[in-house]
Amino acid sequence: MKLTLRIWRQAGPAEPGSMVAYEVPDANPDMSFLELLDVLNERLTLEGGDPVTFDHDCREGICGSCGVVINGQAHGPRALTTTCQLHVRSFSDGDVIDIEPWRSVAFGVLKDLMVDRSGLDRIIQAGGYISAPTGSAPEAHSTPVPKPIADSAFDNATCIGCGACVAACPNGSAMLFTSAKVAHLNSLPQGAPERASRVLNLVEAMDAEGFGGCTNTGECTNACPKGIPMDSIATLNREYLRASLGRK
Amino acid sequence: MNFWRSTIGKKTVMAVTGLLMLLFLIVHMLGNLKIFFGRTDFDHYAHWLRTIGNPVLHESWYLWIQRFVLVVAVVLHAVSAYQLSRRDLKARPTKYSHHQRAKAGYATHIMRYGGITLALFIVYHILDFTTLTLNRHGVDGAAYDNVVSSFSVWWVTVIYIAAMICLGLHIQHGFWSAAQTLGYNRPSRDRAFKGMATGLAVLLTAGFLIVPVSVLAGLVD
Numbered sequence: 096m097k098l099t100l101r102i103w104r105q106a107g108p109a110e111p112g113s114m115v116a117y118e119v120p121d122a123n124p125d126m127s128f129l130e131l132l133d134v135l136n137e138r139l140t141l142e143g144g145d146p147v148t149f150d151h152d153c154r155e156g157i158c159g160s161c162g163v164v165i166n167g168q169a170h171g172p173r174a175l176t177t178t179c180q181l182h183v184r185s186f187s188d189g190d191v192i193d194i195e196p197w198r199s200v201a202f203g204v205l206k207d208l209m210v211d212r213s214g215l216d217r218i219i220q221a222g223g224y225i226s227a228p229t230g231s232a233p234e235a236h237s238t239p240v241p242k243p244i245a246d247s248a249f250d251n252a253t254c255i256g257c258g259a260c261v262a263a264c265p266n267g268s269a270m271l272f273t274s275a276k277v278a279h280l281n282s283l284p285q286g287a288p289e290r291a292s293r294v295l296n297l298v299e300a301m302d303a304e305g306f307g308g309c310t311n312t313g314e315c316t317n318a319c320p321k322g323i324p325m326d327s328i329a330t331l332n333r334e335y336l337r338a339s340l341g342r343k
Numbered sequence: 344m345n346f347w348r349s350t351i352g353k354k355t356v357m358a359v360t361g362l363l364m365l366l367f368l369i370v371h372m373l374g375n376l377k378i379f380f381g382r383t384d385f386d387h388y389a390h391w392l393r394t395i396g397n398p399v400l401h402e403s404w405y406l407w408i409q410r411f412v413l414v415v416a417v418v419l420h421a422v423s424a425y426q427l428s429r430r431d432l433k434a435r436p437t438k439y440s441h442h443q444r445a446k447a448g449y450a451t452h453i454m455r456y457g458g459i460t461l462a463l464f465i466v467y468h469i470l471d472f473t474t475l476t477l478n479r480h481g482v483d484g485a486a487y488d489n490v491v492s493s494f495s496v497w498w499v500t501v502i503y504i505a506a507m508i509c510l511g512l513h514i515q516h517g518f519w520s521a522a523q524t525l526g527y528n529r530p531s532r533d534r535a536f537k538g539m540a541t542g543l544a545v546l547l548t549a550g551f552l553i554v555p556v557s558v559l560a561g562l563v564d
């Protein structure tokens with residue numbers, strides 16, 4: 096397959112950037128999207144050019160580091176699929192593909208397609224955990240959790256922190272990401288003692304990072320590779336109201 | 344105070360004030376329909392509005408309390424909208440060079456412009472029928488004739504049509520959005536809230552517009 100990649104090139108955080116076109120004449124439909132970039136980078140390196148910087152780690156859809164915007168869509172055209180799990184066969188011979196970094200004031204571009212997503216880490220630090228004294232693991236059956244609650248908590252726990260929700264949101268809002276933490280931890284008995292303080296701290300940290308607010312456009316959930324639903328945002332709003340009104 | 348400073352807190356203020364205005368608009372729309380019972384009935388109704396709460400409340404006191412609450416609601420709604428919108432625009436300064444295909448519908452997309460249009464319309468509407476400054480007939484107490492005199496002019500009716508379409512779109516996104524903001528929405532209720540939002544939007548737009556359109560068509564004169 097012959098593809099043309101138009102890629103955002105930017106030498107550093109404070110440098111200006113622009114879209115640069117590259118031809119890849121020998122793309123294999125069975126390659127993953129990151130392998131397509133690898134092939135391009137090998138060639139650029141051999142030619143003595145500067146390879147395209149992009150973030151990646153697991154390449155199996157679980158670490159959350161690989162996100163880029165492909166043709167205006169975070170993680171590209173396939174639903175519930177990270178960039179690393181996307182294949183070249185999702186495109187057609189002769190396609191021109193635009194590849195851009197996540198755009199949000201809270202995610203500065205470090206180089207080319209790589210952005211600084213540490214704002215999400217600071218949100219996690221503010222409340223995306225339970226405080227448990229370490230020691231031997233408690234007997235799981237001693238804390239029963241109803242099946243629907245366990246399922247919903249698990250679904251929300253599948254968030255990989257990729258930031259596609261922020262990238263897709265017209266307001267650069269991190270509500271979906273933050274809501275996944277609240278919907279996960281606040282619904283479980285282990286999270287109950289910190290239920291109020293967790294949501295208050297998470298939202299304060301989220302706002303402090305400069306992320307925008309939620310206008311319920313639903314672009315986040317559409318882009319999310321893990322299918323975190325809008326319902327989690329309603330849950331976050333409900334938990335925040337409850338905590339603000341002082342109910343424990 | 345932390346609540347007001349947070350994005351979710353401001354959004355909650357928007358939802359509550361929006362729903363309060365919506366409640367008023369439903370009653371207002373239904374009251375307007377009394378015009379189809381004729382001049383005596385409508386003018387009597389307009390007069391009665393000034394006597395609500397009598398004899399506990401003095402003449403027009405209830406009306407002034409309601410006006411005060413509504414002005415506070417409009418101001419809080421608009422201030423939150425302005426502050427949140429500014430924040431949202433700052434949070435996403437760079438557009439993608441490849442245009443994003445929006446998943447959200449037109450009603451969601453137009454909330455800010457529609458809201459500004461509504462704010463301008465509210466001022467115009469008050470100058471037209473409350474203060475009577477812009478009203479051609481403009482006789483205090485002659486509500487029926489004041490209404491007919493305004494809507495007999497085609498471009499006044501056009502302004503009202505445009506504003507009420509904005510209102511319908513605003514409510515279509517806003518009502519569902521408020522259910523989401525206040526945490527009432529659940530997957531099992533989502534369709535019902537969306538349906539109610541569309542129902543309320545159509546009901547209010549049609550209910551408000553039937554009056555000016557009937558006047559212009561000569562059905563009410």
Ligand code: HEM
Binds near residue numbers: 355417425462521
């Ligand atoms: C002063 C004029 C108005 C302005 C400037 C304004 C502006 C806005 C804006 C910018 C939003 C946020 C939209 C978003 O989330 O993207 C909004 C939401 C909303 N508006 Fe208005 N609006 C106005 C009047 C009204 C009126 C008259 C109503 C009464 C029906 C109303 C009801 C609502 C509701 C229910 C919401 C949803 C709140 C939420 O998302 O939680 N607004 N408005």
Ligand code: SF4
Binds near residue numbers: 260271
């Ligand atoms: S909510 Fe979805 S899109 Fe957002 S960070 Fe988590 S996995 Fe990524």
Ligand code: FES
Binds near residue numbers: 154180
């Ligand atoms: S590289 Fe880990 S999710 Fe894509």
